[in-house]
Amino acid sequence: MPDxxxxxxxxxxxxxxxxxxxIAIALVLICVYLSMATDHFLTTRNLINVLRQVSVNGLLxxxxxxxxxxxxxxxxxxxxxxxxxxxxxSFVSNAYKDVPSINPxxxxxxxxxxxxxxxxxxxxxxxxxRVTPFIMTLGMLSIARGMTYIYTNGMPITDLDKxxxxxxxxxxxxxxxxxxxxxxxxxxxxxxxxxVVLYRMKFGRYVYAVGGNARSARxxxxxxGFIIFMxxxxxxxxxxxAGVLLTARTSAGLPQAGVSYELDAIAAVxxxxxxxxxxxxxxxxxxxxxxxxxxxxxxxDQLSVSSYYQQVCKGLIIVGAVMLDYFQSDGER
Amino acid sequence: MRKTALFVAALVFVVSIGFAxxxxxxxxxxxxxxxxxxxMKLWATALERHPAVQxxxxxxxxxxxxxxxxxxxxxxxxxxxxxxDAILFVPxxxxxxAAAVATAHAADVIVVGSNTRVNSDLLTxxxxxxxxxxxxxxxxxxxxxxxxxxxxxxxxxxxGQSAQIERLEGNLKAIAEYPEVNVLERRTANWSRAEAxxxxxxxxxxxxxxxxxxxxxxxxxxxxxxxxxxxxxLDVKDFAIAGIDGVSDAITAVKNGEMDLSILQDAVxxxxxxxxxxxxxxxxxxEPMSDCWKDYPEMKWNGGKDKTYDVPWxxxxxxxxxxxxxxRQDLTAR
Numbered sequence: 159m160p161d162x163x164x165x166x167x168x169x170x171x172x173x174x175x176x177x178x179x180x181i182a183i184a185l186v187l188i189c190v191y192l193s194m195a196t197d198h199f200l201t202t203r204n205l206i207n208v209l210r211q212v213s214v215n216g217l218l219x220x221x222x223x224x225x226x227x228x229x230x231x232x233x234x235x236x237x238x239x240x241x242x243x244x245x246x247x248s249f250v251s252n253a254y255k256d257v258p259s260i261n262p263x264x265x266x267x268x269x270x271x272x273x274x275x276x277x278x279x280x281x282x283x284x285x286x287x288r289v290t291p292f293i294m295t296l297g298m299l300s301i302a303r304g305m306t307y308i309y310t311n312g313m314p315i316t317d318l319d320k321x322x323x324x325x326x327x328x329x330x331x332x333x334x335x336x337x338x339x340x341x342x343x344x345x346x347x348x349x350x351x352x353x354v355v356l357y358r359m360k361f362g363r364y365v366y367a368v369g370g371n372a373r374s375a376r377x378x379x380x381x382x383g384f385i386i387f388m389x390x391x392x393x394x395x396x397x398x399x400a401g402v403l404l405t406a407r408t409s410a411g412l413p414q415a416g417v418s419y420e421l422d423a424i425a426a427v428x429x430x431x432x433x434x435x436x437x438x439x440x441x442x443x444x445x446x447x448x449x450x451x452x453x454x455x456x457x458x459d460q461l462s463v464s465s466y467y468q469q470v471c472k473g474l475i476i477v478g479a480v481m482l483d484y485f486q487s488d489g490e491r
Numbered sequence: 492m493r494k495t496a497l498f499v500a501a502l503v504f505v506v507s508i509g510f511a512x513x514x515x516x517x518x519x520x521x522x523x524x525x526x527x528x529x530x531m532k533l534w535a536t537a538l539e540r541h542p543a544v545q546x547x548x549x550x551x552x553x554x555x556x557x558x559x560x561x562x563x564x565x566x567x568x569x570x571x572x573x574x575x576d577a578i579l580f581v582p583x584x585x586x587x588x589a590a591a592v593a594t595a596h597a598a599d600v601i602v603v604g605s606n607t608r609v610n611s612d613l614l615t616x617x618x619x620x621x622x623x624x625x626x627x628x629x630x631x632x633x634x635x636x637x638x639x640x641x642x643x644x645x646x647x648x649x650x651g652q653s654a655q656i657e658r659l660e661g662n663l664k665a666i667a668e669y670p671e672v673n674v675l676e677r678r679t680a681n682w683s684r685a686e687a688x689x690x691x692x693x694x695x696x697x698x699x700x701x702x703x704x705x706x707x708x709x710x711x712x713x714x715x716x717x718x719x720x721x722x723x724x725l726d727v728k729d730f731a732i733a734g735i736d737g738v739s740d741a742i743t744a745v746k747n748g749e750m751d752l753s754i755l756q757d758a759v760x761x762x763x764x765x766x767x768x769x770x771x772x773x774x775x776x777x778e779p780m781s782d783c784w785k786d787y788p789e790m791k792w793n794g795g796k797d798k799t800y801d802v803p804w805x806x807x808x809x810x811x812x813x814x815x816x817x818x819r820q821d822l823t824a825r
Contacts, residue, residue, distance in 0.1 A: 198696045203723075204696040207692050210692075312529070313532060313739070314529060314739070316739060316740045407722075408684050408685055408688060408714075408715065409714075413527060414683075415685060455689070456696075459678070459689070460693050460694075462676060462678075
C-alpha cells in the first residue's frame with residue numbers, strides 16, 4: 159500500500175509539472191511539426207525572424223500582463239503605440255517640418271514620454287475617478303488615435319534619420335559578433351526588467367495583491383491607487399517603445415500603425431495563463447504566449463495557409479487555453 | 492406671438508428666395524471612404540484646391556467615411572436632406588455604396604463617382620482609373636526586369652475589394668504572357684506595410700534564393716517587402732519590385748533604386764475632374780476649370796456628359812521620380 163501511495167503522489171507531481179509546462183509543450187509540439195512540414199523553419203535565421211516579428215507584440219503584452227494582473231484591461235495599446243511612434247518619427251524626419259530634427263536618442267525619449275503621459279492619464283482617471291478600465295482605455299483608444307491623425311495630418315512621416323533606423327533594422331554586435339536584432343534585444347531586456355520588478359521587488363507583490371483582492375490589499379496598507387496608476391503608465395511607456403521599434407522597422411511613422419494590436423496582446427496574456435480577473439498568472443507564460451502566436455503566424459505563412467485560417471486558429475487557441483484553465487481549476491475543487 | 496411666428500416665417504421665406512436667386516454658390520460634398528490614409532488625404536486636398544472652390548463658386552464639405560459603409564450611408568442621408576447640389580463619392584467598396592447612391596438619387600442630388608466604382612445605374616457619372624490596367628503594367632515591369640523568366644510573389648490587397656480583384660486580374664494577365672514565370676506565393680497583407688514586412692520575411696525563409704520579383708498591389712506593401720529584403724541582409728537591387736498608387740515614400744524608394752516602379756494613381760485628377768463633371772450638370776455650358784483635362788489630352792471632356800472618364804496611370808521610374816516628387820511636395824505642404 160505505501161508503495162501505491164507514493165507512486166500516486168509521484169504521478170500527481172508529474173501531472174502538476176506537465177500542467178505547469180503546458181504552453182511550453184504546445185510550443186515545442188508546434189515547432190516540431192513546422193520543422194518537419196517546412197524546410198527552413200528550424201534555422202537560426204528563421205527563429206531570429208520570428209523573435210523580431212514578435213518583439214512589438216511582446217512589449218505590449220508585458221504591459222498588458224501587469225494591467226491584467228491588477229484586474230484591469232488596456233484597450234488603447236495600439237493607439238498609444240501609434241502616437242509614440244509618430245512623435246518619435248517627427249523628430250528624426252527631414253520631411254516633417256513642424257518640429258526640428260534632433261538627436262535620435264532624444265527623439266526616442268520624447269516619444270516614450272508621450273506614450274507614458276497617455277498611459278499615466280489612463281491610470282490617473284482609473285485610480286482617482288473610478289472610471290472602469292474598460293471604458294477609460296476604450297476612450298483612450300479613440301483619443302490617442304485621433305491625436306495621431308491630427309499630429310501627422312493623416313500622412314506617413316518618412317525620410318527618417320539613418321542612425322535611428324538601426325534600432326529597428328540593425329543588429330546588436332558586441333565586439334563585432336552579430337548576435338541578435340535590436341528589437342529582440344530590447345524586448346528580452348524589457349522582459350528581464352519586468353520579471354525582476356514583478357518577482358524580486360515589493361512593487362510586484364503589490365500588483366498581485368491588488369488583483370487578488372483590492373480591499374484586503376488596501377487594508378494591509380498598500381497604496382492601491384498608486385499601483386494602478388503605475389501599471390497603466392508602464393503600459394503606456396512600453397507601447398511607445400513598441401511604436402519606436404515598429405517605426406524604425408518600417409522606416410516610416412505610420413498613423414494607422416497598431417490598429418487592433420490590443421487583441422494579440424490580450425491573447426498572448428490569456429494563452430500564457432493569466433487570469434482575466436487578476437491576481438494570478440506567470441509573466442513567463444506571457445512570453446511563451448507571445449512566441450506561440452508569432453510561431454503560428456509565421457508557420458502558416460510558410461505553409462502557404464490562407465490568412466483566414468490563421469485567424470480561426472488563433473481564436474481556437476485563445477478559447478482552448480481558457481477552457482484548459484477551467485478544467486484545471488475544476489479538478490482542484 | 493402669432494405675429495412673431497409669421498414674421499419669422501416670412502423672413503425665412505425671403506432669405507431662402509434670396510439664396511436661390513443668388514444661385515451662384517453650389518453646395519458639393521466630398522464623400523471619402525476614410526481620411527486615415529495618404530491617398531484619400533491627397534484626394535481631399537485636391538478638391539480644396541480646385542479653382543471653383545477657391546473662387547467661391549462651390550461651397551465644399553469633406554466627409555470622413557471612417558471605412559464603414561453604414562457611416563457613408565448616413566452621411567448621404569444628411570447631404571440629401573440638407574439640400575446639397577452634388578456629391579462626389581468614393582465608396583469603401585464597389586458593392587457597398589449602391590444604397591447610398593439611391594438615397595441621393597431619390598432626393599435629386601447628382602452623384603459623381605470617383606476613384607472606386609459603385610455597382611449602381613443611378614450614378615450620374617464616374618471618373619477613375621482602370622485597376623486592371625495598373626495591375627498589368629506593374630506585373631509586366633517586374634517580369635521584364637527579371638528578363639522574362641523566374642519566380643514572383645504577389646502581395647494582395649484585402650481579398651474581395653474591387654481594387655484587389657481588378658489589380659490581380661491585371662497581374663495574372665501579364666504573367667500569363669510569360670510561360671517561364673512562376674507565381675511562388677500569393678497572399679493578402681491588407682494594404683499594410685507592417686503586415687507585408689512580416690509576410691515577405693517568412694517567404695524569404697520558405698523560399699531562400701528563389702524569389703526574383705515582388706508584385707505589390709499597392710506601394711505600402713511593396714515598401715514592406717523592401718524592408719524585409721533589407722532585414723534579411725539581401726540586396727534590394729537583385730529583386731524586381733513594383734507597387735501601385737505613387738505614395739510619397741514610394742517615389743523616394745524609386746529615386747533611391749529600392750523599387751523599380753510605382754504607378755501613380757492620380758488623386759488630383761480624379762478629384763478635380765469629379766468637381767468639373769458635377770458642375771457640368773449644374774451649370775449650362777460650363778467649361779472645365781481643372782488642369783487635368785490639359786494634363787491628359789487622351790481624356791476628352793466631351794461636354795461633360797460622358798458616363799465614364801478614364802484617368803490614365805503614370806508610371807514613376809527613375810527618370811521622372813524627381814519631377815513627381817516636386818509635384819507631391821507642393822500638394823502635401825500645409
